[in-house]
Amino acid sequence: xxxxxxxxxxxxxxxxxxxxxxxxxxxxxxxxxxxxxxxxxxxxxxxxxxxxxxxxxxxxxxxxxxxxxxxxxxxxxxxxxxxxxxxxxxxxxxxxxxxxxxxxxxxxxxxxxxxxxxxxxxxxxxxxxxxxxxxxxxxxxxxxxxxxxxxxxxxxxxxxxxxxxxxxxxxxxxxxxxxxxxxxxxxxxxxxxxxxxxxxxxxxxxxxxxxxxxxxxxxxxxxxxxxxxxxxxxxxxxxxxxxxxxxxxxxxxxxxxxxxxxxxxxxxxxxxxxxxxxxxxxxxxxxxxxxxxxxxxxxxxxxxxxxxxxxxxxxxxxxxxxxxxxxxxxxxxxxxxxxxxxxxxxxxxxxxxxxxxxxxxxxxxxxxxxxxxxxxxxxxxxxxxxxxxxxxxxxxxxxxxxxxxxxxxxxxxxxxxxxxxxxxxxxxxxxxxxxxxxxxxxxxxxxxxxxxxxxxxxxxxxxxxxxxxxxxxxxxxxxxxxxxxxxxxx
Amino acid sequence: xxxxxxxxxxxxxxxxxxxxxxxxxxxxxxxxxxxxxxxxxxxxxxxxxxxxxxxxxxxxxxxxxxxxxxxxxxxxxxxxxxxxxxxxxxxxxxxxxxxxxxxxxxxxxxxxxxxxxxxxxxxxxxxxxxxxxxxxxxxxxxxxxxxxxxxxxxxxxxxxxxxxxxxxxxxxxxxxxxxxxxxxxxxxxxxxxxxxxxxxxxxxxxxxxxxxxxxxxxxxxxxxxxxxxxxxxxxxxxxxxxxxxxxxxxxxxxxxxxxxxxxxxxxxxxxxxxxxxxxxxxxxxxxxxxxxxxxxxxxxxxxxxxxxxxxxxxxxxxxxxxxxxxxxxxxxxxxxxxxxxxxxxxxxxxxxxxxxxxxxxxxxxxxxxxxxxxxxxxxxxxxxxxxxxxxxxxxxxxxxxxxxxxxxxxxxxxxxxxxxxxxxxxxxxxxxxxxxxxxxxxxxxxxxxxxxxxxxxxxxxxxxxxxxxxxxxxxxxxxxxxxxxxxxxx
Numbered sequence: 001x002x003x004x005x006x007x008x009x010x011x012x013x014x015x016x017x018x019x020x021x022x023x024x025x026x027x028x029x030x031x032x033x034x035x036x037x038x039x040x041x042x043x044x045x046x047x048x049x050x051x052x053x054x055x056x057x058x059x060x061x062x063x064x065x066x067x068x069x070x071x072x073x074x075x076x077x078x079x080x081x082x083x084x085x086x087x088x089x090x091x092x093x094x095x096x097x098x099x100x101x102x103x104x105x106x107x108x109x110x111x112x113x114x115x116x117x118x119x120x121x122x123x124x125x126x127x128x129x130x131x132x133x134x135x136x137x138x139x140x141x142x143x144x145x146x147x148x149x150x151x152x153x154x155x156x157x158x159x160x161x162x163x164x165x166x167x168x169x170x171x172x173x174x175x176x177x178x179x180x181x182x183x184x185x186x187x188x189x190x191x192x193x194x195x196x197x198x199x200x201x202x203x204x205x206x207x208x209x210x211x212x213x214x215x216x217x218x219x220x221x222x223x224x225x226x227x228x229x230x231x232x233x234x235x236x237x238x239x240x241x242x243x244x245x246x247x248x249x250x251x252x253x254x255x256x257x258x259x260x261x262x263x264x265x266x267x268x269x270x271x272x273x274x275x276x277x278x279x280x281x282x283x284x285x286x287x288x289x290x291x292x293x294x295x296x297x298x299x300x301x302x303x304x305x306x307x308x309x310x311x312x313x314x315x316x317x318x319x320x321x322x323x324x325x326x327x328x329x330x331x332x333x334x335x336x337x338x339x340x341x342x343x344x345x346x347x348x349x350x351x352x353x354x355x356x357x358x359x360x361x362x363x364x365x366x367x368x369x370x371x372x373x374x375x376x377x378x379x380x381x382x383x384x385x386x387x388x389x390x391x392x393x394x395x396x397x398x399x400x401x402x403x404x405x406x407x408x409x410x411x412x413x414x415x416x417x418x419x420x421x422x423x424x425x426x427x428x429x430x431x432x433x434x435x436x437x438x439x440x441x442x443x444x445x446x447x448x449x450x451x452x453x454x455x456x457x458x459x460x461x462x463x464x465x466x467x468x469x470x471x472x473x474x475x476x477x478x479x480x481x482x483x484x485x486x487x488x489x490x
Numbered sequence: 491x492x493x494x495x496x497x498x499x500x501x502x503x504x505x506x507x508x509x510x511x512x513x514x515x516x517x518x519x520x521x522x523x524x525x526x527x528x529x530x531x532x533x534x535x536x537x538x539x540x541x542x543x544x545x546x547x548x549x550x551x552x553x554x555x556x557x558x559x560x561x562x563x564x565x566x567x568x569x570x571x572x573x574x575x576x577x578x579x580x581x582x583x584x585x586x587x588x589x590x591x592x593x594x595x596x597x598x599x600x601x602x603x604x605x606x607x608x609x610x611x612x613x614x615x616x617x618x619x620x621x622x623x624x625x626x627x628x629x630x631x632x633x634x635x636x637x638x639x640x641x642x643x644x645x646x647x648x649x650x651x652x653x654x655x656x657x658x659x660x661x662x663x664x665x666x667x668x669x670x671x672x673x674x675x676x677x678x679x680x681x682x683x684x685x686x687x688x689x690x691x692x693x694x695x696x697x698x699x700x701x702x703x704x705x706x707x708x709x710x711x712x713x714x715x716x717x718x719x720x721x722x723x724x725x726x727x728x729x730x731x732x733x734x735x736x737x738x739x740x741x742x743x744x745x746x747x748x749x750x751x752x753x754x755x756x757x758x759x760x761x762x763x764x765x766x767x768x769x770x771x772x773x774x775x776x777x778x779x780x781x782x783x784x785x786x787x788x789x790x791x792x793x794x795x796x797x798x799x800x801x802x803x804x805x806x807x808x809x810x811x812x813x814x815x816x817x818x819x820x821x822x823x824x825x826x827x828x829x830x831x832x833x834x835x836x837x838x839x840x841x842x843x844x845x846x847x848x849x850x851x852x853x854x855x856x857x858x859x860x861x862x863x864x865x866x867x868x869x870x871x872x873x874x875x876x877x878x879x880x881x882x883x884x885x886x887x888x889x890x891x892x893x894x895x896x897x898x899x900x901x902x903x904x905x906x907x908x909x910x911x912x913x914x915x916x917x918x919x920x921x922x923x924x925x926x927x928x929x930x931x932x933x934x935x936x937x938x939x940x941x942x943x944x945x946x947x948x949x950x951x952x953x954x955x956x957x958x959x960x961x962x963x964x965x966x967x968x969x970x971x972x973x974x975x976x977x978x979x980x
Contacts, residue, residue, distance in 0.1 A: 398638070448784045
């Protein structure tokens with residue numbers, strides 16, 4: 001029976017076992033993060049040697065807590081955890097986060113300890129996250145139980161990651177571009193809760209329609225990014241993921257394709273590598289997008305979060321530079337998209353606002369001396385055309401180019417039209433200032449046009465398969481049905 | 491007979507026709523750039539309506555110049571240029587830069603004008619760059635004749651580009667990361683001088699050994715980056731490029747692979763697309779590296795400029811995060827490189843400096859709590875091992891990570907060892923500060939580990955083919971020899 005994780009993600013009270021006054025300690029950082037995330041429920045620091053921490057009354061032990069907390073975060077070392085969990089179980093706590101390392105990943109002794117942890121969790125029916133994890137964030141609650149730098153900004157993204165380090169990198173990146181998210185879950189060793197439990201919870205939540213859609217004009221997608229080194233139960237994953245992708249995109253980075261990668265995960269090498277084909281089939285059938293690189297993962301996070309999914313494959317490109325426009329034309333075709341052919345109305349309108357030497361075909365060349373208003377006038381005309389499903393605006397920093405003003409005007413158009421608008425400002429420090437403005441308007445910008453086009457293509461393929469799954473997935477279904485036993489454990 | 495371009499790139503005197511006092515005019519910007527580049531020769535502004543510009547005596551016309559300048563930059567509109575060139579030819583000037591647009595690219599009338607330009611150039615045996623170009627920079631002279639933002643930093647890179655806009659983007663990017671170059675040539679319409687003339691000049695220069703090698707420990711490579719929309723004479727290109735790549739890498743971005751790309755270049759579509767296979771064979775035979783994307787181009791510029799070419803395929807990876815280490819192991823294999831297998835000495839040394847829970851195999855996991863000195867100790871041990879030909883250091887910004895100090899210590903190691911050391915600091919603002927330090931030490935850093943590994947792999951393949959061309963190129967030679975007629979015009 002799937003666990004109901006509502007009280008896990010929306011606790012009314014939270015205890016921090018091992019809360020500390022020493023600022024560098026895990027227990028201190030977790031407590032600080034819970035407080036500064038704006039958590040509105042009750043917070044119970046637990047530490048036998050302190051009366052108050054951060055002006056909060058501190059409790060000696062679990063037994064002395066005035067109520068059974070909805071959630072308990074355990075920030076003590078591995079050796080002390082079993083006893084604490086026993087106590088929590090007896091007290092009736094259902095939701096536990098175990099941060100400490102020193103379990104399965106640490107050899108035979110740790111593996112034994114983890115088995116005991118699982119046993120106690122089953123006995124008391126605990127929803128336990130970890131061990132060996134960074135905790136989780138739910139910006140909708142809000143609560144941040146992690147032992148990492150804080151990202152408070154709400155968005156529509158959700159992340160589930162088996163690597164705390166990748167979480168730390170994503171936090172830093174999200175903060176730098178102003179990308180917000182709703183839930184961020186680090187799974188650690190997945191002793192009890194695994195990705196399927198979290199995905200099931202996300203799916204249940206989306207049915208309740210509680211997640212807010214942030215930006216007017218957004219398609220309402222609540223994208224989910226997964227970084228997984230293993231999948232706990234392939235058949236269950238397929239079932240849940242398929243339900244989610246009927247509405248929302250899931251994109252996954254799962255390394256270990258090669259023997260060396262598998263060896264680096266210290267898994268059974270031969271088996272792992274062989275099973276990648278099965279994984280591929282499962283992902284394909286569930287319309288889950290597989291990222292080939294970490295960069296793909298970051299690119300898609302922003303693209304799906306900030307932009308609408310295009311309703312067709314036809315792109316327009318506007319550029320103040322011929323070279324990158326040519327490169328982009330190649331990339332559009334290579335990615336399986338099309339360059340929209342402008343009708344005479346669009347061409348006439350472009351001819352009116354652009355200089356005679358400009359290119360009014362697609363890609364549109366607004367010429368090197370284009371100021372911001374010329375970029376905007378061309379973009380407005382192109383976006384009005386129903387035959388254009390997505391727009392890429394390319395800017396190179398020429399001596400008269402108004403970089404930030406161009407970004408501002410494109411930002412205004414992104415609010416006017418519901419079509420995906422992507423930008424590629426190519427350069428260094430000068431364009432970085434423009435990118436800041438684009439981030440403010442939640443316009444996905446990519447330093448290189450090919451990456452923008454690749455992201456748009458992935459979005460379009462997702463949309464196409466979501467809307468007509470029967471046409472596309474037949475092939476993968478066949479492939480998949482020949483290997484039923486392999487699916488369970490990918 | 492190849493032109494001797496020494497006096498073109500190292501003029502002792504330069505005239506600027508159309509020099510202006512209005513700061514936004516091309517003639518004003520070119521003059522300003524020549525002055526501020528530190529040009530040590532004589533500068534002659536030419537303008538009939540001014541006595542002095544920028545405190546320099548101004549001349550009414552070409553005839554009134556006190557000597558025949560080695561180089562003349564023409565910053566007047568297209569319509570006035572033929573007459574000026576006639577005068578220059580009569581006066582004996584050999585080297586001319588024509589910046590104005592309005593020639594071949596602007597339709598039938600412009601095409602006629604360009605033919606006349608070519609006729610006059612041939613009559614007087616002029617080395618003419620352009621028209622429709624941004625000029626050139628030679629930081630070794632030094633002189634900057636461009637109509638763009640200035641990059642004064644000397645390095646060992648050379649660029650030849652047919653797109654002024656791409657030049658502007660590269661200028662901005664070079665400035666932002668502190669990447670210097672020697673020569674930067676924008677070709678424009680290639681009416682007279684084309685890429686082969688410039689490459690021949692580079693080759694002649696390298697034989698003279700005038701280009702300084704900037705960084706101690708560098709392999710002495712003088713990489714050449716090409717952005718070309720067309721190649722003027724494939725056979726000549728093959729001959730010259732092959733000579734250059736016997737020592738130095740050439741990497742090229744040439745769009746127009748697809749019909750759409752070719753159409754965007756307004757060329758003969760069918761022919762263009764068909765000829766791409768011939769181009770591929772020519773590049774392959776000349777050991778010229780073809781970039782698939784603009785991002786590849788930027789990545790290789792930095793990699794070849796700042797790092798030694800690895801002498802073997804064996805890589806080591808050091809990371810404070812398991813996930814990216816696994817991703818990197820996959821990427822190393824996918825790119826045709828190998829993960830070095832550490833001998834017992836290296837493993838023993840690593841075990842001594844790393845905590846018990848750390849991974850002493852390759853990839854080395856220094857753990858999430860690694861401070862800068864632990865990164866450095868592990869890197870030092872790994873670099874000492876002769877079986878390691880290149881090192882990638884991966885950092886994720888965890889709460890205790892010393893990002894800038896780690897960059898500093900890795901920087902020190904890069905000066906100690908001649909092996910290529912690349913970094914991947916994964917994240918946003920926090921790691922950006924570390925990257926600045928890495929740039930200072932000229933360590934190529936990539937936000938994502940796969941890109942670092944891809945660059946190392948390209949360098950290794952280049953080195954392999956350069957040292958044993960006969961083993962590698964046989965296949966491409968065969969392919970190539972079947973299409974001799976197509977080579978001339980790619």
